[in-house]
Amino acid sequence: MISYLVRRLGQAVLLLLIVSMVGFAILYLAPGGPLSQFAAGTDMSQEDLDRIAEQLGLNRPLPVQYAEWLLRMLTGDWGRSYRDGEPVLYVIGSHLGATLQLMLTATLLAIMIGCWIGILGAIRRYSIFDTLATVGAMVALSIPTFWFGLVAIYVFSVELEWLPSGNRETVGDGSLLDLLRHLILPASVLALVETAIWSRFMRSSMLDVVNQDYIRTARAKGLPEWQVLAGHAMRNAALPMITVVGLQLPTLLGGALVTETVFTWPGMGRLFLDSISYRDYPVVMGILMFSATMVLVGSLLADMLYAVADPRIRLG
Amino acid sequence: MTAAPVLQVEDLSVRFRTRGGEIAAVSGVSFAVRPGETLAVVGESGSGKSVTSLALMRLLPPGAAVTVTGRVGLRGKDGRMLDVLTLPEPEMRGVRGDAIAMVFQEPMTSLNPVKPVGEQIAEAIRLHRGLDRRAATEEVVRLLDLVGIPAPRQRLASYPHHLSGGMRQRVMIAMALSCEPAVLIADEPTTALDVTIQAQILDLLRRLQERTGMAVVFITHNLGVVAEIADRVMVMYGGRVVEQADVRPLFARPLMPYTVGLLRSVPRLDLAGRRAGPLPAIPGNVPDPLHMPEGCGFHPRCGDHVAGLCDARLPELESAGEARLVRCVRWRELTP
């Protein structure tokens, strides 16, 4: 168990290192490279830029520069935003809450709905429900999230006028109900793809389990079917789903970015797009690195949680 | 053998509908088992013996793809004979694991890997005997002790993968015996185990049977095990009973050529060294259930088959002496 966790942690650290190299490479591809933050907006002469390059050590070999950059990243110095001069990590941090709120709500919705669809589909395999769920999930995975968002706004905000079409709250209101009303649409839109993913994984996990010998043993004890399913099948099928939390993180983050754009949700994805249009490279690179790290750490945590939760992986 | 049977099976047939056509997995099987008696059901894989056992528990997958006909009478705990095949499902659930219980072949996969074994045994006790959690736990400890698991109280929280194969099978047996069933079905319970462990488990089953007086239906392909544990033997081939007899007469004088072949392929200690060459195996393979041969199902593999006779029509299961049945048109001429 301990050795597995240590090994898994080691892999993650190595991967993080490679991720940072990819990030550093992209940073160097940026127009003007790391120097661009001095070139943009200010009227510096080429001599000035050369002098700064000298000072920043940009004329030194790349590995040295990478090592220094990495060291700065590790100590939390991710540079400053061009737009308002705030530290990048601070800028990201101030937008993270809205994104996490959206992602968490959508994931909870997706787990609650998707897992049930998957379980019912597996129990009634090849039934009309199962077929519809399978086709529905595939269509849901094919719908562009932003378009679904637009349609949802059109139906629920424009036509029915039930829900607000964007933003996190009505300025000056601040009640919980107002927050919830703003949350429903974007969270549901983001949850669509997530629900499809969860239902597919849950269905196949459940199908794996219901044909196992121990399910027959449970039936042979005379347990009622619901107890066989709830106490033995669903319990066992739900365990590997812990790792799905990690698996679908990239999709979730990407979906959040698009959803935030459509619903003018003041989160990280929205910040990312704004920063791109302002050519605010430090923030763009910061968010890129931050999201990759989030994916990596997320799947690491999911794997470790699974290892702790599954009694079979005690000795691995 | 005067007691009335606790399990009486009459003309049991099981058919599966598959994409390739209909398969008669079990055809017209009849037998009875009395309290304290052990019936061994013998046959190669595909002979229908496991399907028979699942049909007795009514554990075959429900739905249109499976048809079960015939009659399975089971003595309930109140002494009433129950008709297992027509019992409403809620009542059947009350019988399953209570009046009739089952031990499966694979102790590795037949226990839920993520539930402590104590909890898995307690489930049936709480369900059928209505004990509360604490009383059920005490009962589990007693059962684990009964099946010979050392330090039973410490084992309650163990997961199946903590236990060896033999220990897991003991857990399975404890689970099956937890409600003192009148009939225990053991589907190849020792096949997956080492020979020494095999002997221990057989010994355990025999002791427990003596103690509780339950009837045992023991499914196996191993005639060595049969000699050790059975009172009566039923040989199955291609979904049909081909021979039925008490264990001694069967071993002394098998009538059906298939049984003869099975017995010849058993290694015998008393003949060790005297016989040269490998054990004679029955030539050929188990027939494809979709294309059962005409006439006697065994004739393509039978050394004594006569063209025009054995492949013409299915032989009757006829009486061949006291408590003895055989399905072969030539048994009289073949047996000295």
Next chain:
Amino acid sequence: MSAAAPAAAPTAGLRVLERFRRHRLAMFGAVTIATLTLACFLGPFLLPFDDTYIDIMQRFAAPFGGAHILGTDELGRDMLARILMGGRVSLLVGFVAMAIGMAVGILVGAVAGYYGGLVGTALMRFVDAVLCFPAIFLLLALAALVEPGLTSITLLIAATAWMDVARIVEGQIRSLRERDFAVAAEVLGATDRYIILRELVPNAVAPIVVAATLNVARAILLESYVSFLGYGIQPPVPSWGNMLNNAQIYLTSAPWLAILPGIAITLAVTSFNFLGDGLRDALDPRMDGR
């Protein structure tokens, strides 16, 4: 073996075809893709309206109400013509990005899988690392660095869509090369490249075909995302994604501007996903018994 192969091959092939034909969703996908492709590449020649023709008098004409079957946009351009022309771009980007991604993925996977060792490990860890970046984030960050255009967007999408193929090929080849026939070829003195191309890659074809189909779906979807966000295909060249770019503004007055291109994207992507799913079932030899 040489005598049996020609006899066995057509029956196996027929079985695959038969399974595929039985898969109604896959058939739906195949037919829809064929129809969409034909319509997009031939349709514009048959239409009375050019997709760039601006008719100020006919702005925001509703669908199914006049000469313009699917209505017009904010500049009075015919929506059907725009959707068909946009479809050309979107489908083209999808196919080409898939092809490039496949080529890169197969190459990386084959090299990593065949040589294994340090090279293989390094390549595959690189694949893992790239997979950590959410595709849209990576795509947008890269798109912000380059001049947006048809070629650059296609290349960028390909750059975010080769990793899964690399993984598939690497896994297949690593397991295949341990089997006898690769060893036999090595003994016979075949060159590395010969072994990879002639012996190993054909065995990995089934999962690659499936991944390729699903990757077209992914590429079309990704193109629509970046174009919608303004960093993909730039107007006046229409694509399904950038047609939606302005649609949000007119959502109240002209909802069809948003709804129609979205349906086109969903239809195309769903079709490729159905097709990929059907191919997976059809090419899976384990499905023979069913």
